[in-house]
Amino acid sequence: MTDQTSPAELVRRSLKRRYRKERRFRAYGILAIVIALSALLVLFADIISKGYTGFIKTTITLDVTLDPEVMYLEDPTDPDELSMADFTAPIVRALQEELPDAQDKTAERELARMVGTYAPNRIRDLLKDSPELLGTTQTMTFLAHDRVSVYVKHADNDMYSIRLSEQQIEWVDQLREQGIIDTAFNDVLFSTGDSREPTNAGILGAIVGSLLTLVVTLVIAFPVGVAAAVYLEEFAPRNRLTDFIEVNINNLAAVPSIIFGLLGLAVFIGLFGMPRSVPLVGGLVLALMTLPTIIISSRAAIKSVPPSIREAAEGIGASKMQVVLHHVVPLAMPGMMTGSIIGMAQALGETAPLLLIGMVAFIVDVPEGFLDSATALPVQIYLWASSAEQGFIELASAGIMVLLTFLFTMNALAIWLRKRLERRW
Amino acid sequence: MTNLKHPITASAEVKSESKPTVDQEVRTEEGIAYGKTVGKPYSDNAKFTLRDVNVFYSDVQAIKNISLDIAKNEVISFIGPSGCGKSTFLRCLNRMNDSIDICSVQGRLELDGVDIYQSKRDVVELRARVGMVFQKPNPFPKSIYDNVAYGPRIHGLANRKSELDDIVESSLKKAGLWKEVKDRLATPGTGLSGGQQQRLCIARAIAVSPEVVLMDEPCSALDPIATARIEELISELSQSYTIVIVTHSMQQAARVSHRTAYFHLGHLVEVNDTDKVFTTPEHELTESYITGRFG
Numbered sequence: 001m002t003d004q005t006s007p008a009e010l011v012r013r014s015l016k017r018r019y020r021k022e023r024r025f026r027a028y029g030i031l032a033i034v035i036a037l038s039a040l041l042v043l044f045a046d047i048i049s050k051g052y053t054g055f056i057k058t059t060i061t062l063d064v065t066l067d068p069e070v071m072y073l074e075d076p077t078d079p080d081e082l083s084m085a086d087f088t089a090p091i092v093r094a095l096q097e098e099l100p101d102a103q104d105k106t107a108e109r110e111l112a113r114m115v116g117t118y119a120p121n122r123i124r125d126l127l128k129d130s131p132e133l134l135g136t137t138q139t140m141t142f143l144a145h146d147r148v149s150v151y152v153k154h155a156d157n158d159m160y161s162i163r164l165s166e167q168q169i170e171w172v173d174q175l176r177e178q179g180i181i182d183t184a185f186n187d188v189l190f191s192t193g194d195s196r197e198p199t200n201a202g203i204l205g206a207i208v209g210s211l212l213t214l215v216v217t218l219v220i221a222f223p224v225g226v227a228a229a230v231y232l233e234e235f236a237p238r239n240r241l242t243d244f245i246e247v248n249i250n251n252l253a254a255v256p257s258i259i260f261g262l263l264g265l266a267v268f269i270g271l272f273g274m275p276r277s278v279p280l281v282g283g284l285v286l287a288l289m290t291l292p293t294i295i296i297s298s299r300a301a302i303k304s305v306p307p308s309i310r311e312a313a314e315g316i317g318a319s320k321m322q323v324v325l326h327h328v329v330p331l332a333m334p335g336m337m338t339g340s341i342i343g344m345a346q347a348l349g350e351t352a353p354l355l356l357i358g359m360v361a362f363i364v365d366v367p368e369g370f371l372d373s374a375t376a377l378p379v380q381i382y383l384w385a386s387s388a389e390q391g392f393i394e395l396a397s398a399g400i401m402v403l404l405t406f407l408f409t410m411n412a413l414a415i416w417l418r419k420r421l422e423r424r425w
Numbered sequence: 426m427t428n429l430k431h432p433i434t435a436s437a438e439v440k441s442e443s444k445p446t447v448d449q450e451v452r453t454e455e456g457i458a459y460g461k462t463v464g465k466p467y468s469d470n471a472k473f474t475l476r477d478v479n480v481f482y483s484d485v486q487a488i489k490n491i492s493l494d495i496a497k498n499e500v501i502s503f504i505g506p507s508g509c510g511k512s513t514f515l516r517c518l519n520r521m522n523d524s525i526d527i528c529s530v531q532g533r534l535e536l537d538g539v540d541i542y543q544s545k546r547d548v549v550e551l552r553a554r555v556g557m558v559f560q561k562p563n564p565f566p567k568s569i570y571d572n573v574a575y576g577p578r579i580h581g582l583a584n585r586k587s588e589l590d591d592i593v594e595s596s597l598k599k600a601g602l603w604k605e606v607k608d609r610l611a612t613p614g615t616g617l618s619g620g621q622q623q624r625l626c627i628a629r630a631i632a633v634s635p636e637v638v639l640m641d642e643p644c645s646a647l648d649p650i651a652t653a654r655i656e657e658l659i660s661e662l663s664q665s666y667t668i669v670i671v672t673h674s675m676q677q678a679a680r681v682s683h684r685t686a687y688f689h690l691g692h693l694v695e696v697n698d699t700d701k702v703f704t705t706p707e708h709e710l711t712e713s714y715i716t717g718r719f720g
Contacts, residue, residue, distance in 0.1 A: 308563035310524075311521065314521065316552065317550070318549070318575075
């Protein structure tokens with residue numbers, strides 16, 4: 001070694017190279033994160049840009065004269081008359097008042113198709129509840145027809161085709177200027193179940209269905225999972241049988257969820273004769289699916305309890321049971337809970353097994369119990385995404401947003417719990 | 426304490442046919458024979474009577490035919506190089522090795538003349554009588570009060586809250602921690618300093634009024650000042666308890682213990698009064714160790 005290349009000089013040179021390497025390595029990491037984040041961003045931007053209109057409804061507000069002659073209705077208390085009466089006519093009349101040039105039969109037919117299919121039912125229900133209103137004029141807000149709604153919200157979007165006649169478009173523009181056709185927050189979405197009409201379809205039925213299903217899942221999977229984990233980790237002897245069980249728990253975690261659906265169909269519905277499409281069966285199937293996740297995360301949580309705590313308790317003379325119940329389980333609880341919440345979040349997003357046990361049926365009513373027919377959020381999204389009407393496209397996206405909100409809330413809860421209950425030794 | 430110059434070695438005495446053969450190779454690499462334990466391993470006033478103790482981890486023999494008495498109210502320290510089996514031997518005394526599946530203990534281990542490894546004997550009762558303090562302070566992540574009260578609670582030592590309060594107070598006083606923590610008994614024990622935590626662990630161990638306290642390198646994680654406090658405490662506690670302490674520090678052994686036992690590769694090489702061991706060791710290996718030739 002000559003004087004020029006002293007060790008210090010060599011170190012300095014290699015240092016430069018090392019720093020370069022380090023910078024490159026850091027750049028790779030940042031690049032990876034940027035890719036992941038941008039993928040997430042694109043996904044969200046797409047869903048939100050497509051779906052936010054799902055949270056908007058189009059309304060038509062009219063002064064409707066409840067004229068007995070127009071409706072062919074003399075006595076609203078008579079159910080027969082009520083079922084025969086024409087409740088579309090007063091709406092058409094009210095529209096004609098705003099649009100004086102639309103007077104002929106064709107115009108009447110086209111006007112009738114501008115309000116939602118269920119608009120006449122509103123008048124019928126109103127008269128049924130308060131017959132004394134017959135003959136008066138009421139200001140009523142109806143949901144616009146799906147086609148009107150699509151035009152109002154997506155007039156300049158190529159993805160949607162406008163299925164209104166030239167005449168209707170003219171009218172809609174005119175009514176919008178007068179403020180009769182307007183948009184508002186879509187409260188229908190959160191207050192009803194599914195419907196054949198996109199404007200009347202709501203997600204409440206699916207939300208309640210999902211919640212009921214998750215309650216069953218939690219009530220079954222959490223205690224069973226925790227008990228299994230505690231036994232396997234603390235009490236079970238180490239032998240071939242427990243090794244076999246351990247391997248199979250891991251296998252179970254890897255089984256595709258649709259298989260659990262088939263199992264549920266064969267066992268719960270086929271063998272035990274439980275009803276189809278109900279949250280009880282859905283919850284049971286999802287509980288089976290979530291069990292391995294809970295067991296694995298609970299075992300990890302139990303393993304992470306420092307042995308020194310066990311020794312401390314044993315050293316004082318605590319029995320095995322006391323060590324487990326007083327120390328190990330309480331200390332492992334945060335981990336068990338976060339694991340369970342993440343398992344629940346998985347279960348919430350699960351579609352395939354629910355399809356097989358019939359929770360994919362078209363269900364209008366909001367379920368009221370564990371044995372009512374119900375559907376679940378992801379299944380509802382699937383149903384809407386495969387529907388023909390254009391209005392369902394935005395509803396599917398809106399449904400995805402609702403589902404994601406629930407998932408994020410659950411994950412945030414898991415993180416919060418972990419941070420809050422985490423202990424330092 | 427009678428000084429038995431020529432202790433009876435166990436191999437002749439209690440060797441049953443079911444035992445695996447004890448490692449007969451009793452020479453070090455340098456060819457120094459371990460032979461019989463030298464010094465005075467036996468006592469008339471024994472709390473623990475340990476004869477022909479062999480401990481195996483699977484096929485590896487960790488403790489080789491050790492016989493020893495631990496006298497009432499004495500402080501005995503176990504010293505020796507790492508891996509010599511002193512901690513393993515200590516843990517046999519309250520059966521902490523039970524939780525290790527592959528560990529098997531043979532021989533006669535008696536506490537007040539009753540075999541502690543008899544299957545009928547409840548390990549919970551044994552541990553209530555033989556408390557333990559560990560190398561790393563390991564308070565429960567609970568309040569200071571609950572840490573100390575845990576033992577009395579599970580053993581049902583106090584019927585009323587006031588009795589429990591008394592036990593907690595007296596234990597903390599004995600452990601020399603009362604003054605420092607009396608105003609914050611409800612704060613977590615894990616929030617104390619290392620030395621305070623270790624004293625809390627001592628308070629927790631003595632709260633169940635054990636007869637023997639085992640200490641497994643209780644000061645190895647502490648600074649010199651905290652160590653001095655603990656050593657002081659050990660001297661005070663020796664008036665009411667029998668204390669067995671494993672330590673890596675020969676100075677500590679010299680300071681706190683009445684007798685010192687030197688372990689080497691699973692053998693108990695020499696046991697004697699502490700000052701004798703450190704001034705005039707009888708065995709070559711002991712001398713090498715305390716003069717720092719290995720360890």
